[in-house]
Amino acid sequence: MAFYRQVGEVPPKRHTQFRRPDGGLYYEELVGEEGFSSDSALLYHRGVPSAIVDARPWELPDQTLTPNAPLVPRHLKLHDLFPGEEHKATDAVTGRRLVLGNGDVRISYAVSSLPSPYYRNATGDECVYVERGSAAVETVFGALEVGQGDYVIIPRTTTHRWVPTGSEPLRTYAIEANSHIAPPKRYLSRYGQFLEHAPYCERDLRGPAEPLLAEGTDVEVYVKHRGSGPGGLAGTVHVLPEHPFDVVGWDGHLYPYAFNIADYEPITGRVHQPPPVHQVFEGANFVICNFVPRKVDYHPLAVPVPYYHSNVDSDEIMFYVDGDYEARKGSGIGKGSISVHPGGHSHGPQPGAVERSLGAEYFDELAVMVDTFRPLDLGEAGTAVDDGKYAWTWSGRGPSA
Template sequence: MSSEFDELEYLSGFGNEFATADKRVPDALPVGQNSPQVCPNGLYAEQLSGTAFTAPRLTNKRSWFYRIRPSVVHRPFKKFEKKNWTNDFAGIEPNPNQYRWNPFPLPETGGVDFVEGLYTVCGGGDVISRNGISIHVYSCNESMQNKAMYNGDGDFLIVPQQGELEITTEFGRILVGIQEIVVIPQGVRFSVGVRGVSRGYVLEVFGTHFVLPDLGPIGANGLANARDFQTPVAWFEDLDVPFAIINKYQGSWFQAEQDHSPFDVVGWHGNYVPFKYDLRRFQVINTVSFDHCDPSIFTVLTAPSLKPGTAVADFVIFPPRWGCADHTFRPPYYHRNCMSEYMGLITGVYEAKEGGFKPGGGSLHPMMTPHGPDFACFEKCSQESLQPVRVAENTMSFMFESSLNMVITPWAIHEHVDTGYYKDWLSLKKHFKLPNQQKK
């Protein structure tokens, strides 16, 4: 594919203003006003708003497009049914058990694109009232041809696990590799191309947007730095061919037809944009004395709720790092949490569960259900010498964490499940002895 997929500029902050025009039409952006009476080069002006018009300036999100045709030029949407997908979690039977899924299968035959390969695992909240979360996986082997989609309900955070993604958006083109992520905000039209069989994870949030977490006592530097986020340079195609526009709206799927490509934005400016991030650029904060910092120190992005300090969803990673703490059991501690935790593995071996947790699979630990290292990990790490050691070398795992209760979809409750997951803890032994029973 064209090297234009690699053309990116630095995104220097989530509240700043950015402006790019396609290099073939450098004068496409008006000067001094948002929407002139007549746009340069006969273009149309169109605004995409990601927040209410009256949202505070700090959180107000919108971008202006200067495009060949406005996006309103299409035929009516018609509903279609999509298998193994839902945003409706009402009425699904709850299940408090720890769950683990084997790697989700790759397509065995041709002709499965990103939209067709989406599969809902779990979720919570409500897409209609716009307070919720869905977790999906995708598995595909074909690029979207003359087809684009947009999520009318919320943001997609996409985590490739196998296969690079060539994503064309209204803002430009983005190449997303392994150990990178991309966020496609609500309403942005995009098309996914693949270079072979591809698989990954998708975190969807309703009614909020992903932002960088506050740093507090960490200070100005650390975790994910704003300068390392990237957004595409404007790129357009003036293509008059039949095109399908897929709209996910209120959890259902619709399709409209139009006679031209939606990727006809010649220039744009604003702060409501898709962006990508390389997880290997994350600045790890870790203990070097004793005990554990909470896993919130590994937060890359957060989708805040209305309750201060509590997220609809956090995106957390566990990258390679040094373990240096004294007098401390270094793997994750046994834990019960008022958050729901879904974990996935991009590559490598997760240190707390080296057996059944595989790249391309996942696990869900429901709210207040206990979890922690398996038997082998506990025994090994309770006895090893506490020397500085590299943790998670050549590994990248992640967690989607939410303050919402989540349920597992009726198909994911049975498909690809590791039914013996609970056995990881059954071998944990009783080591307790009264003082007079201790060996002298």
């Protein structure tokens, strides 16, 4: 992460003796990225962090991927995935349904009301967007209280669980990387401080404020890791002799944090601004952008909606969260929809959208976009809720007409 934090008790000097009140030693653990060459944190445990007493396979949710063939843009209706009261038997980890994926990133969706098991993703960082509801995200670093509009960044191998709070089901949109997820490099100084042109800064980020200590024995932790299953993934349940939440203190630059989309300050201009000005995070071979309520272009001849554009290098995945998305009117897309605009297909406003937008001063829209630099395939959830009609909405007729 871009700045240093200390939570709880740590010794004055790293890698030196740090003793418990009874005289025994705490166990120091370095959690670090890129083989001791990038951001890290030092955690001080009451128990041995490597200890396990049992292990068994965990059958992951369906990770099967199907190519987008024939190559067409698609409309996926996420709100159809968890009908009725299904959320009452679902948690935010094991209940995820895979919507889209490739070798770099997987996008899943869940609607849940149950606490998840303790979980760690050993394949990459996670960015989980909270569409609706609220939760306590309990982690080995401490807890985060999160709610509607929060991005929750969870570094690789962070043991954590999701505990829904409140009366509303928890709707989560999980972007799982096979790499690390961080603010764009162009927003940061060479030493990691947010620069003046960045649309958010350190003050907007919420990290754990105090240690989270728990007692327990034979505690199960679900681990997603590299393997020979679909997508190169596998799952294992580790049984720990003591509770993993035994960290009395930690410090460093690597930790989970939350950032609310309402704290993103949009960049606008006299004419239409390209998607990179809306970027919020990045991973290897993908970026995450968000489109928030904002004033729009103020040139006297401005066209506020996007121009038609060809995705030469990218698949563009837009999750429509809230508001009224002007460019997609007439397509059937609404709240809870995903549009899949694959590389190789030119896309842009629906017929009539350009004319309707002329003279607009403000767009009330909220969307999360993922652009990938390798093609995305459809997961079982994406296949299940494809409306089958979106590709023909620009022409007004399809192959059966």
